[in-house]
Amino acid sequence: MGRAGQAAQGRRQKAVPKIIPVESIRGAAAICLAWVLFGLVHSLLSREWAKRRAERLLGPAFLAGLYRPLYAVLSAAMILWLWLFSARLPGDIVFFWLPDFLYIVPFLGKFAGGALIAASFLQISFAEFTGAGPLLRLLRGDLKDLPPTPPDALPMSHGDEPLAAAGVYLWVRHPLNTAAFLWIWAQPAYTLYNLTFAACLTVYILIGNRFEERDLVRRYGPGYERYRLAVPAFFGGLRGLGGRSGKLRAPPG
Template structure:
């Protein structure tokens, strides 16, 4: 019975998380949603809007960073069953994002850039789409269903332990260590019109991403030790690193044994 309840909860959390992510794409790009980073919530002063928006960004960063850390997970699993720990993380993230979508106050002036050339606009929207495609592809490369909590609840249903995370560098991870975050950054910054509010949104989340990468890599070094340190030395964090053929061959050879 508990296994079935875990699956129901996990599937609901997955749907909630995917819905929040989909709305986030529209929200960040002012696309096909009723309220977005530059649309809705008019009438507030710039000072009030700045205070509210900075608070929302800080709340997201705090929730996401704390709940994703290994130490918090170890403590949290004493309260929440391990099978639904990731699903609960997805629910909490979705709630915080929903608050951001609801309470965010646009700041439409000044405009820092505005691309009006049709070819330029098409190129920028192409980069925006590429960023979100990178996010989706990267999630499947590292196990999309474990990332969103489904694998854990189905393992509980079958009374099987979830396999321990293995250090692998599939496809995109051979060129950059964090292609998912690289895609997020591309999606945040590749817009034809950059307002003050949009700049705050992109800069705030970019700072969170860079801080999150630092903490995540600490956890990865703790989990995989010298294997991850060697990988970090050879592969760029967000941008492919120019390397000599000899170094590239060494990296490829090392990956074959992982």
């Protein structure tokens, strides 16, 4: 066994302390608090009242053209900050290393998550999701005379974007969230900090999904209700794809 292998084996055989040090507890708590901060900012900006307030203050063109790209950039920056913040905290503890013969499994999980993201954007618009599409329309002047959002409509509802219910969206309703689960939980080693990070992300997705589902029902009406009854949220079997497709094609009764 080479020096690198001996060092890795030594790290894996290091016993987990019977009592978690105070420094490690503080680090895990700091990760949780950072996620609470992210959740508050991200959730507040995604709420309908925040979008309507932005529209009243800055105009319909700002809401339709700049709100989404600014929201996407801020979200990405905060996620990157969360990851760097967690990675640099001292006092992390390794609870469990995967055996050598399973070491490829987390990388396969991350590859599957990446493939799922790519498959998702075959069905939905990457430009609309990231805000590049609205920004381009704003720069072209297409939104100059846009009227305010009616009181009974959702702000930024993208009414011309159909409900995605084919491809990977026939397997699960929220494949991007499924990809996040695969990516964050597939690790070669499980530590106090990466488990805390993964648990916080999971809780945030589950809570946020409840609000997202409510907005999707408002946006797409009975069509989304049928879709929700036919297709599972995050994980589904491949054997039922034909049945789900048939349920969605059948006339409402």
